[in-house]
Each structure stands twice: as C-alpha cells, then as structure tokens.
Amino acid sequence: MNAPAAAHHLLPEFHPQPVPQALLDALAARFGAQCSTALAVREQHGRDEGSIQAPPPAAVVFAENTQDVADAIRLAGAHGVPVIPYGAGSSLEGHLLAVQGGISIDVGRMNRVLSVNADDLTVTVQPGITRKQLNEAIKDTGLFFPIDPGADASIGGMAATRASGTNAVRYGTMRENVLALEAVTASGEVIHTGTRAKKSAAGYDLTRLLVGSEGTLGIMTEITVRLYPLPEAVSAAICSFPSIEAAVRTVIQTIQLGVPIARVELIDANTVRMVNAHSKLTLREEPMLLMEFHGTPAGVQEQAETVQELAGEQGGNAFEWATTPEERTRLWTARHNAYFAAVQSRPGCRAISTDTCVPISRLADCLLDSVAEADASGIPYFLVGHVGDGNFHFGYLIDPNDAQEREKAEALNHQLVARALRLGGTCTGEHGVGIHKMGFLLDETGAGAVEMMRAIKRALDPQNILNPGKIFAL
C-alpha cells in the first residue's frame, strides 16, 4: 500500500470480556445438554469462512425454539454479556466472531418449514434451515426459493447479511424476498414485522431494517420469504470471450436492454483453470460468462438469441448449452466451488474476498483497472462475479503467515473499494460489513448515516449485547 491506512480502516483490537460464571451456571440450569462449554464446540462457533480470527465464545446454546432464543438473550442481558447468532457458519466478514466475548446462540436445530403457502408463493421457515434444505422441502410444490449465495447458508444468516448471489439479477436479494419476520429483541421480547401480503405501507419497514442488520438489532426466529413458480423452461449456456472487457460489455448491454436473464456470472481465465482442475472439467480457459435463462420455451429462446447476438458483436464464441438438469447442476456446482478450487490451488492459503458492486455502466471501468492492479501485485487471485448486478469478487490468495502479502492484498482491496465508491457503487454487494468493512462503510456513507445507524442501535439495544463490534464501532 502506498500510504498507511486511515485510522478508521485499522481492525479494532479484540478485548473479549470474560463471561461471569454465574451466567454459565444459569445457562446450564436452563438449557442442560442444549448448552455446551466444550472447547471444540466453542471454537467451531467462533470462526467463519473469512480471514479474521478471534477467541471463541464462552458457551454455545443450541436453541430449539423461539423461547430458547428469548431466554438465552434475557439471561445474557441480565449479566450484560453479548449474544451472537450462529446459523451455518458460512459468513465471510467475521460476523459471528465473539470479538467482545459472549455466548453463541446456534439456531441450526431450528430448521423446520413452518408453513408452505404455495397458493400465495410464500413459505415461513425457522432461521436455521439452509437454502438447499428449503428447496428440497418444497420441491413437490412446483415452486422454488431462488436466492443462491453459493454456500449452503442458513436462511437466517442470509437474511441477516442481506445475501444474494447468482439469481439476484432476476429475482432480487434477501431485501426484496423477505416478507415478514419474527425476531427476539435485546430485551428478550418477541416481535413480528411485516405480513404475508406482497406489499405494505404499514409504518416503518422493520423487516428491511432487520434484514442486513447482522444480528445487531435482533435475532430472527421465523422468516417468511417469497417463492417463485419453477420456470417452464430453463437453459444454461457458456460463452467464452477474447477478453474480460468483451464479456463485461456483453453483460452491460444485456442489462441495459432489459433482458430478464436469470443468471450471468463472469469467471476469468485463470479461475476457469482452477475450476477445471478442481471439478475435472474441460472448460475453455478464457474469460467466460455462465448464463441461465428462465421462462417459457419461446421466451427462453428469445432471450438467448438476443444475448448471443450481443456476445457475437463482442467476439464471444457460440454458446455451449447445458440442456439437462444434470449438466446444469454440474456447471453450477463447479461455479460455486470456484472459491474452494482457488483456495486449493495454493495449499495453506486464505482468501481475502472483495465484494464491491457498481452501477452497471461502470462495471468495465471498475473491473479492468482492478484486474490490472491485481496482476501487477503478483498475488495469486481468483475472479468471479454476479456481473448482471455489477457485483464481483476478487479473492486474493494469501499466505496467512506472511504479513507483507496480507498487507498487499488489503491494499488492493482498498484501491478497489475506493474506485467502486468513486464510480457510485458500494463496498459490499452481498457479504455484509461485519468486522472487515467497518472503515469502508464510513467511507461509503459518510459519518452522518453511520451516526444514524448508531443511534438506532443504541435505542434498540441499550446494553450493546446483540452481536457487538460489528458494522460500526460504538
């Protein structure tokens, strides 16, 4: 990095407060075998898929219902001790790290489908169900839940981080797809927000306030999300391009024309190589778009023809089609494993993921300059992107024991975020702020908006016990 990071970009030091024995005794009395202080259990609940480490929580409560969550929060609150919700552990920004100490509330056992309302295209679930479990549970309804962040995340975790992923270009993010919530507040009270109606103007949008609040304003215990009819026809296609720029320009025009493409993912040549090695595929090792079209048979054909024409103008090859569900699954699994493929390409490495998202017309500017910087740095990386939304991820593959490499990677990330913000974008399209992006959030919104967030946090959680130390410093 050319200049030292501004103070607000430095990671805060973690000073976990010890948890009083009296609370551990009270939890043991209330929860019995549902509460564990075993080190292995605590360590499992004290890390995520990101690159930051912190001491584990002092105990883990395995909640089985809303009352369990409420009681755990009340007991912790009585001792002023933090509580951190835990779903599938797949977050990337340190969301579930016990940076101020406290206890973890694992909602993994709360994984039931509470009601399928197929006629209304809604389903109400507990927070611990994963997206794959949900789709498996509703597969006989002719409906599906489209949000797909890659990892088999829990619906609660996805709501809490405002997740999205490959299908968001067509179906939106958790912001658009969560209709209603039950949540437990900092005082242990159970509240309900939203209804199953598709729209509402009934007061403050508490549903949207809780979605993306990363467990800092309440712990979700029931979530109602929208479902969609399984499309009559689905086609997936691969298209290789002579350059990243050519691929990106094709995407920009596709979006500007309003083609309702369901998925459009960019994978750069080097990442295709990693994916081939990991998933035993023989994809052409060039910049690639992986696309999916949903609709009626005629509609899908029409969409694909339009995009093929745009791609052809940019020098894209003829589409290669994945027509059977099995072929499609194989392709998308390979895409979703890009992260693991990349990490395996450099044994012992950790990935530092970026998550910028820019207005669609700025995608090429943002991406190409950042590719040039990453190439110049000499740090190996992967590059994938939900480019239809203007969102992409570099993963810098660093040796975690090499401070210089980490610093270089963080510098690349800083330059990329600064560029995205200059271009009217955001530091995080879908991973959330967590610990890692608190400084970027300030850069992005300015102090006024962050101060408003802090005021809301203080009002709703005066003791600061709900996942403290995330999103902003208090």
Next chain:
Amino acid sequence: MNAPAAAHHLLPEFHPQPVPQALLDALAARFGAQCSTALAVREQHGRDEGSIQAPPPAAVVFAENTQDVADAIRLAGAHGVPVIPYGAGSSLEGHLLAVQGGISIDVGRMNRVLSVNADDLTVTVQPGITRKQLNEAIKDTGLFFPIDPGADASIGGMAATRASGTNAVRYGTMRENVLALEAVTASGEVIHTGTRAKKSAAGYDLTRLLVGSEGTLGIMTEITVRLYPLPEAVSAAICSFPSIEAAVRTVIQTIQLGVPIARVELIDANTVRMVNAHSKLTLREEPMLLMEFHGTPAGVQEQAETVQELAGEQGGNAFEWATTPEERTRLWTARHNAYFAAVQSRPGCRAISTDTCVPISRLADCLLDSVAEADASGIPYFLVGHVGDGNFHFGYLIDPNDAQEREKAEALNHQLVARALRLGGTCTGEHGVGIHKMGFLLDETGAGAVEMMRAIKRALDPQNILNPGKIFAL
C-alpha cells in the same frame, strides 16, 4: 357499528401548539418571500385528499434547495416546533395535516432532475418533481419510471408513503425502486443513504427505513430511483366477467402461474358505470379487469393468450384490445379518474378509502365478504383494485355532515381490516398509516413492533418535531 371501537382506534384530538412569533420572525428573516403566513396558503398546505380535517400550519416555507430544508428544520427545532413536508398534497391519510401545529415545508419548487444515468437505469431527482414530470423529462432516453399511484404525486411523497399503484405487480413499489436518498434529519444534518448500485449489504438499510416513514424521521431532498427500458411491445386489454369472483379467480391463477403481467386492475360493475358517466365511455357495465402486458411482441402475445385462457375458464368475455397509445392512455386515464368519477356521482360527498392488501390466494375471500357487507350497508361506494398484488380499495361515499354515515363507513372499514388481518394481510398496501390507521397498525403488528418504531423515532427525533402525530402516538 356493532361494538364501539377500541380506544386505540379513536382519532386523537388535535391540540395544535401555537407557533412562537420569534420563529415566524426568524423564518421571515431567513426566507423572505419564500415564507408565507397568508391564510389561503396555509389552508392549502393543511389539507390532503383524505377525509380528516385539522387547523392549518402557522407558516409555509417554499424550499428551493437542501440548505433551505435544513435551515427551516433547524430554526423550527430551536423552538421545538413541528415541521411537515409537503409535496403535491395528494396523500389520503392526513399525512400532511398540522395536527400538533407547526410549519409546512413545501418542496414543490425542488422539482429538478439532477442526473439521468440512462446507462445505469437510474435517475436522481429532487423530491418535488411529480411522476408525470419525471417521465416527461426522461422520455427521450427510452426509459420510464413505472410507479403509478394514479394521482400525479411527487416522488418525495411517493417515497415517504411507500406508494405503488397499477404497475407494482410487475415493477414493485417505492420500496423496491428507491436506491438512494439524501435527507435532512431532525437536527438539520444532511445525510446520504444507499448508492446507485443495484444491491448493497452495507449496514442498516436506512433507505428502506426512510421510505414509508411519512416524514417522521427525515425530509428527503434527493431521491435516486430505478428506471426501466420502455417495453418493446405494450398491449392493454379489457375483459368483462359475470361476477367479481370470476374476475378475481382469473387474477389469482395468473399470479400463481407467474405470468409477468404489468397491470391488472379490477373495477366492479357499479364503478364502471360511474367511470362511463365521468369519462364518456361505453364500457360494458360488468365486473371488469383492465390489463396491460409488457415485453417483446412474442412475449406479450404469449402472456395475453395465457390470461385469456384463464379468463375464459371463469366465463370471461373475449379481450377487447386497446392497441394504440392514445386508446391506452384514454383507458388508464378513465381508471385513474375512477375516484373523481365516484365522488362526482354523489355531489358533496367525501370518500373514505380502504387500502387492505392480502396474500393472493385470500383475495376472493377478503373481497367478496366485504362486498356483501358494503352492499348490505346501503352506503354508496366504488371498488377498484390492484388485484395482482392482493390490494384493493373501497371508497365509501359519505355525506361528511352525516355522523351516522361516517360511523357506518368506518365500521365497514374496521370489518374489512379485521378480515384482511385474519387472512394474513395488511391494513395498508400503499396509502400509508398517517392519522387514520394508527389503530389498525397496532392491530396488525402488535405492540412490540410499534414500540420498536417509537424507540427509533425517539432516537432519531428526540424533540418529536418531524411530522409528529403520524403512524403512532408517542
């Protein structure tokens, strides 16, 4: 009404506080001719299109820029005096009534388009621009702003009430279409929320918190909204049905099949009669769906064929097509004038509008029972609905001087809301809470969620000067 309304349903008594002369002097000094205390001006700013009346504000400031808004709020705040934002005055729930006294801040002069980003499908505007002005300003871009609540409302007012209307079934509401805001807080500070990126996970969703907050958390001064490519093909069709039920069942199936219909409006036979009289049309005086399809020529044809088939199964007539833009405009204008057509059908009357929205499968249940109750009451009414979203409006046409009629109409509204809530719906799909639905909001969300709203309000507006007395009592 069978039973007296619960205490929380009674309209609060209005006790406007006098505004100190010192504030009026300070406003005059700061704003000169941009501030008026003329009775006619104040009265115009002290009423909306709803049925509730209150004394007018003590002064009206005509803001011309963000600094004007900030200074007006700061001056009012120094005297603890309420400020009420005013856009086009088309709200229906008393949003802009000075129920606790105070001054009106008219943003109507802030009606400029600040930047059109056609390549990104976004536009940034000042809050006072109306939706028709906006669409006129961008007509050469090949894009349009779809949200259409009927009235030519201001974009600021639409954002503040989370408005939607006829196109929402396809394009969403202001909730989905506002990307970023500049707003002035209660302390007069200017904050920025969101970015022009299509999605973001950057901290609390302050944009969505301000959208629908009805001027109680901040006054919007810049609004960035999404635009859409003008569809290649547009077709509008009318279909008459033997019964409301047949029409509604057609809509339910259309939505359940995932047909991306752009507009689907229900008008009952009696309202068609009023519309014919008012707009000099000869529509068949039967329950009617007024539909619009957007897409490619082939896509539009496919959608229309699917819906025609569903309609046929319910006894619907052959579609009558409005193919030219002029014919379409004539039809939609007639639809939008249904309110005025109805009010003119009973000289001197006022309309009490309902706004329930239910999950789509419950639409027939909710609607038919309420039609039966309205018919039995003897009160004339109109009935229109954005039925693709499960949202519909009765307008009970009452003699405002007849207390018994008002009571009867309010009782009908109560029964309808109670029914909608039992069916998993909301008391307000798009008009907002304002003064009129504060009791319904409590019924809908329960005390816990309303208490959370109050806590947010107290934290962000400790003096309670931003449009006080709306959404909830403090």
